[in-house]
Amino acid sequence: MSAVQHGHDQGKQEIKYSTCYMCACRCGIKVTIEDNRVRFIQGNRNHPINKGVLCAKGSAGIMKQCSPARLRSPLMRKPGTERGAGEFIEISWEQALDMLTERLARIRATDPNKFAFFTGRDQMQALSRLFAEQFGTLNWSAHGGFCSVNMAAAGLYTLGYAFWEFGDPDWDRTKYFMLWGVAEDHNSNPMKIGIEKLKSRGGKFVGINPARTGYQAVADEWVPIRPGTDAVLALSMVHVLLSRELFDWDFLIRYTNAPFLVVQTPGQKGDGLIYRDEAGHPLAWDLKKEGFVNGLDAACHPALFGEHKTPDGRTVKTVMTLLAERYLDDRFAPENAAKICGIPASTIERLALEMAHVAFKETIEVAVEWTDWAGRKHDKFIGRPVSMHAMRGVSAHSNGFQAARAIHFLQILLGTIDCPGGFRAKAPYPRPVPSPGKPAKRSAPNTPLDAHPLGFPTAPEDLVIDEDGQPLRIDKAYSWEAPIANHGLMHMVITNAVKADPYPVDTLLFFMANMAWNSTMNTANIQDMLRERGPDGEYKIPFLVVVDAFHSETVHFADLVLPDTTYLERYDAISLLDRPISEPDAVCDSIRHPLLALDRDVRPWQEVLVELGGRLKLPVFTNPDGTPKYKGYKDFITYYEREPGIGFLAGYRGADGSKSLRGEPNPQQWERYIENQGFFQYHLPKDIRYLRFANKGYLEFATEAGFLKSPEPIVIELYSEAIQKFRLAGLGLYDGPMPKERVDQERLATYFDPLPDYYEPLEQQRVDKNEYPFFAVNQRPMMMYHSWDSQNAWLRQIIAQNHLYMNRARGESLGLKDEDWVWVESHNGKIRVQLRLIEGCQEDTVWTWNAIGKQSGTWGLKPGAPEATQGFLMNHLISELLPEKPGERRITNSDPITGQAAWYDLRVKVTRAAPGEEGVWPTFANVPPLPGAEPKPDVLRYNTRAKA
Amino acid sequence: MRLGLVIDLDTCVGCHACATACKEWNTSSITAPLTDYDPYGKEPSGVWFNRIRHYEIGDYPNNKTINFPMSCMHCENAECVTVCPTGASYKRPEDGIVLIDQDKCMGCNYCSWACPYGARELDRVSGTMKKCTLCVDRIYDETLPEEERQPACVLACPAHARLFGDLDDPESVTSRAVRERGGYALMPELNYTPTNHYLPPRTRPSIPTSDLPRGSLARKVKEWVNRVIER
Amino acid sequence: MNPSLAVIFLTLFSGAGFGLMAMVAMVNDFAIDGALSPLRTAILVALALLLVTMGMVSSTAHLANPKNAWRAFTRWRTSWLAREGVFAVLFYPLAIAYLGWVFFMNNDRDGVALLLGNAAALIGLITIFCQGMIYACLRTIRQWHTPLVPANFYALGLALGMTVLSTSRLLAHRHDLAMVSIASALLVAAAVMKAIYYFWIGAPSGTTLQTATGFTRGRVRLLDQGHTFGTFLTHEFSNSISPGRALRFKVAVYLLGFLAPIAILLTAAHVAIGLAVLLAPLLAFIGIGLERYLFFVEAQHVVNLYHGRMPGSLPQMHPALRAGAENPAPAGKRRLVPSYEER
Numbered sequence A: 001m002s003a004v005q006h007g008h009d010q011g012k013q014e015i016k017y018s019t020c021y022m023c024a025c026r027c028g029i030k031v032t033i034e035d036n037r038v039r040f041i042q043g044n045r046n047h048p049i050n051k052g053v054l055c056a057k058g059s060a061g062i063m064k065q066c067s068p069a070r071l072r073s074p075l076m077r078k079p080g081t082e083r084g085a086g087e088f089i090e091i092s093w094e095q096a097l098d099m100l101t102e103r104l105a106r107i108r109a110t111d112p113n114k115f116a117f118f119t120g121r122d123q124m125q126a127l128s129r130l131f132a133e134q135f136g137t138l139n140w141s142a143h144g145g146f147c148s149v150n151m152a153a154a155g156l157y158t159l160g161y162a163f164w165e166f167g168d169p170d171w172d173r174t175k176y177f178m179l180w181g182v183a184e185d186h187n188s189n190p191m192k193i194g195i196e197k198l199k200s201r202g203g204k205f206v207g208i209n210p211a212r213t214g215y216q217a218v219a220d221e222w223v224p225i226r227p228g229t230d231a232v233l234a235l236s237m238v239h240v241l242l243s244r245e246l247f248d249w250d251f252l253i254r255y256t257n258a259p260f261l262v263v264q265t266p267g268q269k270g271d272g273l274i275y276r277d278e279a280g281h282p283l284a285w286d287l288k289k290e291g292f293v294n295g296l297d298a299a300c301h302p303a304l305f306g307e308h309k310t311p312d313g314r315t316v317k318t319v320m321t322l323l324a325e326r327y328l329d330d331r332f333a334p335e336n337a338a339k340i341c342g343i344p345a346s347t348i349e350r351l352a353l354e355m356a357h358v359a360f361k362e363t364i365e366v367a368v369e370w371t372d373w374a375g376r377k378h379d380k381f382i383g384r385p386v387s388m389h390a391m392r393g394v395s396a397h398s399n400g401f402q403a404a405r406a407i408h409f410l411q412i413l414l415g416t417i418d419c420p421g422g423f424r425a426k427a428p429y430p431r432p433v434p435s436p437g438k439p440a441k442r443s444a445p446n447t448p449l450d451a452h453p454l455g456f457p458t459a460p461e462d463l464v465i466d467e468d469g470q471p472l473r474i475d476k477a478y479s480w481e482a483p484i485a486n487h488g489l490m491h492m493v494i495t496n497a498v499k500a501d502p503y504p505v506d507t508l509l510f511f512m513a514n515m516a517w518n519s520t521m522n523t524a525n526i527q528d529m530l531r532e533r534g535p536d537g538e539y540k541i542p543f544l545v546v547v548d549a550f551h552s553e554t555v556h557f558a559d560l561v562l563p564d565t566t567y568l569e570r571y572d573a574i575s576l577l578d579r580p581i582s583e584p585d586a587v588c589d590s591i592r593h594p595l596l597a598l599d600r601d602v603r604p605w606q607e608v609l610v611e612l613g614g615r616l617k618l619p620v621f622t623n624p625d626g627t628p629k630y631k632g633y634k635d636f637i638t639y640y641e642r643e644p645g646i647g648f649l650a651g652y653r654g655a656d657g658s659k660s661l662r663g664e665p666n667p668q669q670w671e672r673y674i675e676n677q678g679f680f681q682y683h684l685p686k687d688i689r690y691l692r693f694a695n696k697g698y699l700e701f702a703t704e705a706g707f708l709k710s711p712e713p714i715v716i717e718l719y720s721e722a723i724q725k726f727r728l729a730g731l732g733l734y735d736g737p738m739p740k741e742r743v744d745q746e747r748l749a750t751y752f753d754p755l756p757d758y759y760e761p762l763e764q765q766r767v768d769k770n771e772y773p774f775f776a777v778n779q780r781p782m783m784m785y786h787s788w789d790s791q792n793a794w795l796r797q798i799i800a801q802n803h804l805y806m807n808r809a810r811g812e813s814l815g816l817k818d819e820d821w822v823w824v825e826s827h828n829g830k831i832r833v834q835l836r837l838i839e840g841c842q843e844d845t846v847w848t849w850n851a852i853g854k855q856s857g858t859w860g861l862k863p864g865a866p867e868a869t870q871g872f873l874m875n876h877l878i879s880e881l882l883p884e885k886p887g888e889r890r891i892t893n894s895d896p897i898t899g900q901a902a903w904y905d906l907r908v909k910v911t912r913a914a915p916g917e918e919g920v921w922p923t924f925a926n927v928p929p930l931p932g933a934e935p936k937p938d939v940l941r942y943n944t945r946a947k948a
Numbered sequence B: 001m002r003l004g005l006v007i008d009l010d011t012c013v014g015c016h017a018c019a020t021a022c023k024e025w026n027t028s029s030i031t032a033p034l035t036d037y038d039p040y041g042k043e044p045s046g047v048w049f050n051r052i053r054h055y056e057i058g059d060y061p062n063n064k065t066i067n068f069p070m071s072c073m074h075c076e077n078a079e080c081v082t083v084c085p086t087g088a089s090y091k092r093p094e095d096g097i098v099l100i101d102q103d104k105c106m107g108c109n110y111c112s113w114a115c116p117y118g119a120r121e122l123d124r125v126s127g128t129m130k131k132c133t134l135c136v137d138r139i140y141d142e143t144l145p146e147e148e149r150q151p152a153c154v155l156a157c158p159a160h161a162r163l164f165g166d167l168d169d170p171e172s173v174t175s176r177a178v179r180e181r182g183g184y185a186l187m188p189e190l191n192y193t194p195t196n197h198y199l200p201p202r203t204r205p206s207i208p209t210s211d212l213p214r215g216s217l218a219r220k221v222k223e224w225v226n227r228v229i230e231r
Numbered sequence C: 001m002n003p004s005l006a007v008i009f010l011t012l013f014s015g016a017g018f019g020l021m022a023m024v025a026m027v028n029d030f031a032i033d034g035a036l037s038p039l040r041t042a043i044l045v046a047l048a049l050l051l052v053t054m055g056m057v058s059s060t061a062h063l064a065n066p067k068n069a070w071r072a073f074t075r076w077r078t079s080w081l082a083r084e085g086v087f088a089v090l091f092y093p094l095a096i097a098y099l100g101w102v103f104f105m106n107n108d109r110d111g112v113a114l115l116l117g118n119a120a121a122l123i124g125l126i127t128i129f130c131q132g133m134i135y136a137c138l139r140t141i142r143q144w145h146t147p148l149v150p151a152n153f154y155a156l157g158l159a160l161g162m163t164v165l166s167t168s169r170l171l172a173h174r175h176d177l178a179m180v181s182i183a184s185a186l187l188v189a190a191a192v193m194k195a196i197y198y199f200w201i202g203a204p205s206g207t208t209l210q211t212a213t214g215f216t217r218g219r220v221r222l223l224d225q226g227h228t229f230g231t232f233l234t235h236e237f238s239n240s241i242s243p244g245r246a247l248r249f250k251v252a253v254y255l256l257g258f259l260a261p262i263a264i265l266l267t268a269a270h271v272a273i274g275l276a277v278l279l280a281p282l283l284a285f286i287g288i289g290l291e292r293y294l295f296f297v298e299a300q301h302v303v304n305l306y307h308g309r310m311p312g313s314l315p316q317m318h319p320a321l322r323a324g325a326e327n328p329a330p331a332g333k334r335r336l337v338p339s340y341e342e343r
């Protein structure tokens, strides 16, 4: 070791543990700090999520911390300047908060809905939701509506948990893993750890994706599907399974509504609803008793198939019969499915059979005694080691809800739900199907809402509409246009507010969302809308507040900018009440705490929210004497209880910290988390780790922990009665609210299918396929998080420009060459971008990396940065509204069921740009630097040893 | 002892975590800093010890994408050392690690010409050549917990596609992986005898499906015989 | 390879300087055309020293950290670069002693002068060999890894030296046919050697992106090099020249570097052309300078394979880079491999 000095002076170093914030995977980090500077960020090997590993974004955290794009103090649009011109003056926090308090208090006293509060990939949604609820505005939601509510809703209306963040493959046992439409997703590190485990065990990994990069690169089989057609592929595999009787009889009978009877009275009220007894129990046909019985009864022997006549003469069929009739249809035969999804029939059949083989011939067992919901003891869990994960490739289409349900159907038929080797739930999931809780409907001055702003409608009565059927929310969530929009429609807020449709708002607050750029559709027009004034000369959106930590494209449209800290400078609670980080075997939550001292006049947004809550005297945040109840965020997290014993953090509760999950507040709770390296995990006993929907021990445990209201078994719903009720409303056959407009009636009748089916994505139904021959989709690059990593001096070296990728042979047949500049045109507009021809791209698809393009002057980049001159956003081509149809109001470009933004329904044509036409188009005006912005060095020599 | 890395091309997803973790560790390490040029400007660039390239093999639809990380191979016949006129480049006899003494290097680039693997990068500000140190200041640092005495890139890699060990010891994880998985060295024809090896993608046997019942679509749903199963 | 002027000048000028020294010694040894006068010997040796020094000085411009240049001699046991340094440095005392002796003793034919002159010439010749070996020993660059490289260096250095020497005589209106013939013969020999070299480097190399990555069964294409802009590696190694352009350059090398000097020398040996004879070495330097540019720019380091570019084996080259390869810096177009210096 003689020639080698140590790279560090350990004497000056401190090691602290926290949680990464570079994406919502929320890995545990071990941070070495030297002189208030970060020496090294490493994965925490004790952490349940990442077990020591760290991704490129997490490892590049140092460069986030020293980014010149960090906001430095509150800013106010310079009086007399135009919105969007980017002219600001620095103000104090006192001024900023006074201004905001005064405004919000006025709104709250008159019409709280005039305050619209929308948050992006907030990791503290539970607090922002609580704030909105207490404020009394219906107009709150987080990013889920433009992200992947299709996954969440499909799962929650089928299994009680979902892809996205609520479930995971059983990486330790699965032998066959099918990945649908995923480039990276939020379980970034666990997925990579898991894929390696699977492959080293000799398991098979199938990637269904029009592009072959990243995960699909290491897939044993790549299935280059045509975008938007996953439902056909999945249902065709269902067809193969059914036709060969390859499904798990026991599973279907015991745990799903497959044997329940459905009323068949086409054209009449009540058609398609579950046949129930007087008490409302679903009925099944008992094979031993030869009669109708309560299908929820433990002792019955329900028939899976069959058609019966009810005493009152109606025909009823089992769900499974309907399902078989539907999917055995020739439409779903592999030969026919192949024509739509582009996958050869033989491949479809083989994949289905391979999974059946692994599920039924390579069954595994976990020998643990457990008790089912009915009190019956079993000596083992049977595992069918086939697992799946799916995300935005499926969800970001307007048929994504049904496509995701179709994928769940495959899993259910194979009996792979929450079993060893299958697709496992993560606490606090599973929830009852559908989840309890209805969205709040009423708002009144100076009054908190009587429910959460978001919830789970199960019938038209639950919609958030007025007597005329008009939407009550600014984003029109829970209206006829998007009845089960469980996460809101954040992508519609600006358009609707500017059109005053359904009404105008006064103050719009965006937290952590780049809504004037990459997280909006139709970017250029949205920027114009933000600047739009009414006849009175007032901005259509009178006051825009942006809470951000960095100089994003949205910041320069703000009237008031509230600067947040970075993740290494604040307290955060990653709560089970929020987007949980649990693992299948353990209930988990975690925290962040300040590792570095602040060097700017910024404040954690959570801190500001708690303070605003006190200033506005919102009940939860206020003592009876009107004084603020909490000293700040840390104090709030320690003492706030949602119900007795349940707070934001589940660990170290009880006065002495000895209680887990439920217990009185512990004044030392934060300290205990910090001692435990920033996280808490409660390992589930072995007998309650599987089949949790029907596992007595688990159901009771979950009730005690507050995850469930009562320990009733959760029945998996193949057939969705809730969806059928909306369909009946569309058909005019419902006893309750029904839509008046033809378009709504048609949408409900067509798309609200209680059994998933394929339909062509909505936008594609309206554009000419000959004119726009290509599907256009995006992928997340593994080393970039949306727009916010272009400020990272290391990551942007890896990718500072994105290209449009096209299948080589297809491109060559069109006379296109690598590096050509091409025009890409959709029904909504056109852009000029640079082309690359590759092999790993389905022939009818073009794709690009998401959110690489930037507006010049933002993100701490110098004018002329390639992100602004050569990088591009596909968003310009995507419209937030469907193409116009004569005689019809403009309809959102979203899933007709959930309101999920349909980013990937886009169709385009690609033509070579004329000679001399180079560089991206459109480009945007350069944004001037913010007051007090940090200088941007020409050479960067980060080093904690010698300050370079 | 012959310390080095083995890269598993079967699981490398090309995430660049290893490259970034390397940059992060080494920017304050023994050859620190790793200068970045124009970090916020037009053509951002900088010094890295580990770079990931991405290739496509075969033609659509029979194509496969390969992610291909490359750093110093710590060659046995390290010509980069032989050619260095100043003695700044050296190979440690005790463990085979190839290093550059920053105090001796005159920045002539000659060693980089001799390296077939693109492992050496000149830092234009310090004027010295830099390269992967195999994290020599981690792997022997006894103040670190034992399991952390591994290169930064190996610790970070989420796909466990990077193994570190003694390729002289037949029982090390690295030697075993090379033996069992047919690990190979790059461009053996040049005779540099690299210590680092690459594991080719696994080929997996096909899954039998002939053992499954062969149903016929002709059977109508109504004929499905129910099985008596208690709920 | 990056055709940096520093390295081009180093090999061009120092090669010519050592060649000149060798030729001076030879002419005096064998009293060719009646040998040189002591004054002329002194002037030519001074010129040789000047050329060598120009080369050496320009080479230090190539060092990123010249303050450590003194260490460059330490590894002479393994490094041809160190050896070159050692011999280049050894050359100075001998050449200077020779120069001094000839100048002060006004005798370039005595034993000491012969001894010093031949010793300096020998060291110079060894230095040329080392210089050649700096390139020839690199297995990473096929175009250099050949004995043709030191052979070429010799031929070119000696030809340049002799061209300079004969020019100096022609300037003095001495129609020394022997010297002109030797110069012409050396130029012809150099031209032939170079032709052999050009043919040799045209042969395909066995190493391809397939073998370099180990994926020999299918066609391998670069999907992404993992960075948007240039790196040290692309700057140092990825220069190239299209075959058409290279051919035009080679024609220029032959015209300027070989044909024109021979023609001028032979003409001057028969008719008085005055100062125009200076065109012979001038054009030779330009022509052989171009040759040196080609020597670098045509050299393809194997690492280029990993960047998907290896002209000469075009099928492996990423078409994205093909445009750039054929035309290294299209005017007004974004270069795929940006230049470092520009920043």
Ligand SMILES: Nc1nc2c(c(=O)[nH]1)N[C@H]1C(S)=C(S)[C@@H](COP(=O)(O)OP(=O)(O)OC[C@H]3O[C@@H](n4cnc5c(=O)[nH]c(N)nc54)[C@H](O)[C@@H]3O)O[C@H]1N2
Binding pocket: A023, A121, A147, A148, A180, A181, A182, A183, A184, A185, A186, A188, A208, A209, A210, A211, A225, A226, A227, A228, A229, A230, A390, A391, A392, A393, A394, A397, A777, A778, A779, A780, A781, A782, A783, A784, A785, A786, A847, A904
């Ligand atoms: N590194 C990184 N990680 C991230 C993010 C990030 O920006 N960077 N963002 C985070 C966020 S907010 C989210 S929502 C998740 C999303 O994570 P992902 O679900 O991985 O989202 P995308 O990158 O959009 O990937 C969609 C994939 O689906 C494919 N695809 C497109 N259409 C179809 C289709 O119709 N069928 C199928 N089968 N495939 C299709 C695309 O080629 C692409 O590979 O990632 C999160 N994680």
Ligand SMILES: Nc1nc2c(c(=O)[nH]1)N[C@H]1C(S)=C(S)[C@@H](COP(=O)(O)OP(=O)(O)OC[C@H]3O[C@@H](n4cnc5c(=O)[nH]c(N)nc54)[C@H](O)[C@@H]3O)O[C@H]1N2
Binding pocket: A120, A121, A143, A146, A147, A148, A511, A512, A513, A514, A515, A518, A519, A520, A547, A548, A549, A550, A551, A552, A553, A564, A565, A566, A567, A605, A778, A779, A785, A786, A787, A788, A850, A851, A873, A874, A875, A903
């Ligand atoms: N074309 C196309 N568009 C898409 C998608 C797509 O696939 N294709 N994906 C969509 C999806 S799924 C999503 S989730 C959205 C994502 O879109 P956004 O959520 O808007 O994504 P970001 O660009 O990450 O912007 C978030 C903002 O948070 C800020 N921020 C970062 N850290 C902090 C912090 O600590 N505190 C505060 N207050 N702010 C912070 C950033 O500076 C940035 O301005 O994009 C959507 N847009």
Ligand code: SF4
Binding pocket: A020, A021, A022, A023, A024, A025, A026, A027, A050, A054, A055, A056, A057, A058, A059, A188, A189
């Ligand atoms: S996956 Fe990466 S960015 Fe996301 S939390 Fe983990 S380390 Fe951070």
Ligand code: SF4
Binding pocket: B071, B072, B073, B074, B075, B078, B079, B080, B081, B098, B114, B115, B116, B117, B118, B119, B120, B131, B192, B194
């Ligand atoms: S990879 Fe290159 S730098 Fe490393 S030892 Fe081998 S030749 Fe030297």
Ligand code: SF4
Binding pocket: B083, B084, B085, B086, B087, B088, B089, B100, B104, B105, B106, B107, B108, B109, B110, B111, B112, B128, B129
């Ligand atoms: S650049 Fe430095 S290490 Fe490389 S050969 Fe020259 S002196 Fe040696």
Ligand code: SF4
Binding pocket: B021, B022, B023, B025, B026, B049, B050, B071, B072, B131, B132, B133, B134, B135, B151, B152, B153, B154
């Ligand atoms: S071993 Fe260390 S220095 Fe080498 S590539 Fe890995 S992290 Fe970088």
Ligand code: SF4
Binding pocket: B011, B012, B013, B014, B015, B016, B017, B018, B019, B052, B067, B069, B156, B157, B158, B159, B160, B161, B162
């Ligand atoms: S970290 Fe691992 S998976 Fe990611 S690029 Fe490096 S070797 Fe590949």
Ligand SMILES: [Mo]
Binding pocket: A146, A147, A148
């Ligand atoms: Mo998202």
